[in-house]
Amino acid sequence: MLSIRDLHARIGDRKILKGLDLEIRAGEVHAIMGPNGSGKSTLASVLAGREGYEVTQGSVEYLGMDLLAMEPEDRARAGVFLAFQYPVEIPGVNNAYLLKAALNAVRRQRGETELDAFEFLAMVRDKMKLMQMDESFLNRGVNEGFSGGEKKRNEILQMAVLEPKLALLDETDSGLDIDALRVVAAGVNSLRAPDRSIVLVTHYQRLLDYIEPDRVHVLSDGRILRSGDKSLAFELEKRGYDWVRQEARVA
Amino acid sequence: MSAAAAEPLAYYRAAFEVVRAGDPGAAAQRAAAFERFAAIGFPAARDEAWKYTSLRRLESRRFPVHGDAGARPALPAPLAGHRITIVDGRWRPDLSSQGVLPGGLRLRSLGEAQSDGESLAALLRVAQGGGTERFAALNAALCPDVVLLDVADGAAPEPLEVVVATSGAEPGMSHPRLVIRAARGSSSRIVLRHVGDDTERLVNAVVDVEVGPDAALHLYRLLDAGARAFHIERIEATVAQRGAFLVHDAQLGAGLARLDLNARLAAPQASAELTGLFLADGSRHLDTHVRVDHFAVGTRSLVDYRGVAAGRGRAVFNGKAVVHAGAQQSQARQSNRNLLLTPGAEIDTKPEFEIYADDVQCSHGATTGQLDPAALFYLRARGLSATEARAALTRAFAGAVLSRMDHAAFAVAVRDVLDARLARLLEAQP
Numbered sequence: 001m002l003s004i005r006d007l008h009a010r011i012g013d014r015k016i017l018k019g020l021d022l023e024i025r026a027g028e029v030h031a032i033m034g035p036n037g038s039g040k041s042t043l044a045s046v047l048a049g050r051e052g053y054e055v056t057q058g059s060v061e062y063l064g065m066d067l068l069a070m071e072p073e074d075r076a077r078a079g080v081f082l083a084f085q086y087p088v089e090i091p092g093v094n095n096a097y098l099l100k101a102a103l104n105a106v107r108r109q110r111g112e113t114e115l116d117a118f119e120f121l122a123m124v125r126d127k128m129k130l131m132q133m134d135e136s137f138l139n140r141g142v143n144e145g146f147s148g149g150e151k152k153r154n155e156i157l158q159m160a161v162l163e164p165k166l167a168l169l170d171e172t173d174s175g176l177d178i179d180a181l182r183v184v185a186a187g188v189n190s191l192r193a194p195d196r197s198i199v200l201v202t203h204y205q206r207l208l209d210y211i212e213p214d215r216v217h218v219l220s221d222g223r224i225l226r227s228g229d230k231s232l233a234f235e236l237e238k239r240g241y242d243w244v245r246q247e248a249r250v251a
Numbered sequence: 252m253s254a255a256a257a258e259p260l261a262y263y264r265a266a267f268e269v270v271r272a273g274d275p276g277a278a279a280q281r282a283a284a285f286e287r288f289a290a291i292g293f294p295a296a297r298d299e300a301w302k303y304t305s306l307r308r309l310e311s312r313r314f315p316v317h318g319d320a321g322a323r324p325a326l327p328a329p330l331a332g333h334r335i336t337i338v339d340g341r342w343r344p345d346l347s348s349q350g351v352l353p354g355g356l357r358l359r360s361l362g363e364a365q366s367d368g369e370s371l372a373a374l375l376r377v378a379q380g381g382g383t384e385r386f387a388a389l390n391a392a393l394c395p396d397v398v399l400l401d402v403a404d405g406a407a408p409e410p411l412e413v414v415v416a417t418s419g420a421e422p423g424m425s426h427p428r429l430v431i432r433a434a435r436g437s438s439s440r441i442v443l444r445h446v447g448d449d450t451e452r453l454v455n456a457v458v459d460v461e462v463g464p465d466a467a468l469h470l471y472r473l474l475d476a477g478a479r480a481f482h483i484e485r486i487e488a489t490v491a492q493r494g495a496f497l498v499h500d501a502q503l504g505a506g507l508a509r510l511d512l513n514a515r516l517a518a519p520q521a522s523a524e525l526t527g528l529f530l531a532d533g534s535r536h537l538d539t540h541v542r543v544d545h546f547a548v549g550t551r552s553l554v555d556y557r558g559v560a561a562g563r564g565r566a567v568f569n570g571k572a573v574v575h576a577g578a579q580q581s582q583a584r585q586s587n588r589n590l591l592l593t594p595g596a597e598i599d600t601k602p603e604f605e606i607y608a609d610d611v612q613c614s615h616g617a618t619t620g621q622l623d624p625a626a627l628f629y630l631r632a633r634g635l636s637a638t639e640a641r642a643a644l645t646r647a648f649a650g651a652v653l654s655r656m657d658h659a660a661f662a663v664a665v666r667d668v669l670d671a672r673l674a675r676l677l678e679a680q681p
Contacts, residue, residue: 048632049631049632050628050632051624051628071631071637072628072631072632073631073632073634073635073636073637073640075632076631076632076633076634077634082632084629084632087629088623088625088626088628088629090626090629090630090644090647091647091651092644092646092647092648092650092651093626093630093643093644093646093647097643098630098633098635098643101633101634101635101639101643102633102634102635105633105634105635105636106634109634141647142629158633162633162634
């Protein structure tokens with residue numbers, strides 16, 4: 001699904017990713033953990049195509065395509081979905097409009113017909129129930145006046161509607177209370193599928209109590225220092241990130 | 252006066268003589284109005300009211316007065332049940348809705364009003380002051396007709412559409428004049444729609460409004476003239492006690508446009524809500540001057556315009572509120588937010604307040620910015636093309652004003668024109 005090789009990226013003069021390698025196969029859930037400033041969110045941004053990041057070395061192959069050569073919208077249409085750490089409030093752009101435009105962009109790419117208003121609503125209603133969102137959200141501006149938890153639920157709703165092949169969840173657990181975390185995790189778990197890969201970028205192990213990863217990676221100073229199964233997350237929780245950094249230094 | 256400056260005046264004087272020879276009525280008022288125009292002349296280089304708008308190109312033109320009383324220009328689909336059509340400044344019953352007017356409305360031409368004993372001085376009144384007094388005077392001198400629309404006491408008629416069109420494949424000028432009087436306690440909605448084609452011409456319009464006590468008048472204005480049109484318009488409203496004048500303005504057309512929108516809150520609790528949108532793309536130049544005068548206790552005004560400029564487009568917004576002595580407990584709010592879609596575009600905005608009373612609330616804000624890159628990326632990350640994302644955000648920006656346009660057909664028409672224009676201008680850019 002996704003092969004990242006020797007990825008170097010920077011913002012201005014500041015080097016953030018310094019030779020990152022990562023291999024994700026279809027159907028897998030990977031957690032990328034690491035301290036603040038380690039490059040987790042940069043990785044998610046570079047994969048989604050956000051402006052302001054310069055890739056200076058390395059490659060990213062997604063389903064056989066050169067991901068870094070694609071425009072953000074082409075990545076989205078090809079099935080890459082980024083759940084934003086800070087979803088943007090866009091007053092005046094209706095949630096329903098965005099969902100429908102996004103869905104039809106993906107469907108056109110897949111060679112499917114566009115949904116009419118009736119089919120679209122029926123489909124969205126189901127997904128909103130899963131995310132415990134009121135239908136009135138559809139007629140509000142995108143994320144406009146949403147609480148932190150509502151914004152994150154809205155991200156997962158979009159993901160559920162768009163059914164991406166590769167979902168990147170950037171700190172989706174941050175700022176969530178335990179009830180909201182459960183709803184978000186249930187939404188993500190419902191999307192686990194053999195042809196879909198999910199990357200959870202997170203600072204805390206807490207999210208992994210609800211979404212069980214196949215692989216856990218520790219990112220520090222722009223590189224992956226250590227990879228393992230879910231037990232690595234528990235170890236981290238117990239011993240802290242310094243432990244991994246010391247181990248790496250010794251090695 | 253220099254010889255060069257006298258030259259256009261000589262041309263307009265000749266045009267006036269031609270009109271006068273046709274005996275349009277009200278000879279004395281017209282002669283006085285023309286002399287007023289001649290005395291003021293075109294704006295000088297350092298005229299503060301024309302600081303950002305040059306009329307040199309207009310000054311160099313020698314447009315003949317349009318005169319074909321039988322012309323049949325193409326007209327858009329109607330936006331209200333009943334339509335009145337004005338072509339080249341003449342009311343054209345043959346191109347207007349047939350059948351009776353909505354109840355509570357009365358419509359007369361200058362001749363009819365004159366034989367009814369209406370005051371010619373009132374119908375051809377030239378409002379003083381501001382940058383467009385000269386053109387209001389020229390209009391009074393040259394207008395072939397006055398369309399006088401009365402809303403009866405306490406009436407709440409169905410909405411009416413007034414279409415102002417031009418004719419002829421050759422350049423020319425026309426001077427439409429509309430007088431609207433909303434009597435005590437009435438409530439009315441009038442769509443004023445300027446349409447045009449690609450011919451170079453001058454439309455110099457005057458709309459004189461009186462809002463009576465406890466009356467509410469909504470004016471929905473759509474300027475959708477051609478890219479080579481010069482459009483100058485003065486809307487002058489006087490609002491009586493507890494009356495309300497509400498303008499919903501959409502300026503989407505004309506090559507060079509100037510609007511002076513003036514509201515005089517003449518009696519206690521009178522109010523004005525003047526909101527609008529302008530889109531200056533291509534090489535359009537749109538200049539809007541809004542002025543509200545608070546003369547009485549407890550008067551309220553809200554001015555809220557949003558502007559978008561792209562390409563080599565340029566827009567000017569000048570919002571002025573004057574709270575006169577004695578207009579205590581008045582409230583004047585003003586906002587002008589602008590969006591530049593491309594680096595070559597320009598919008599100049601200037602709020603002005605003059606306050607001569609001490610117990611008043613005034614606020615204003617003026618901003619000019621660009622589309623939010625974070626919002627653009629968010630939309631693109633959901634699969635919208637860069638063009639779609641820019642259009643969606645621009646529509647959202649305009650939507651804050653459009654959502655106040657509570658006349659459904661009008662709002663749809665504005666959105667349609669806006670969408671078509673946005674699609675064209677955003678596709679043209681990388």
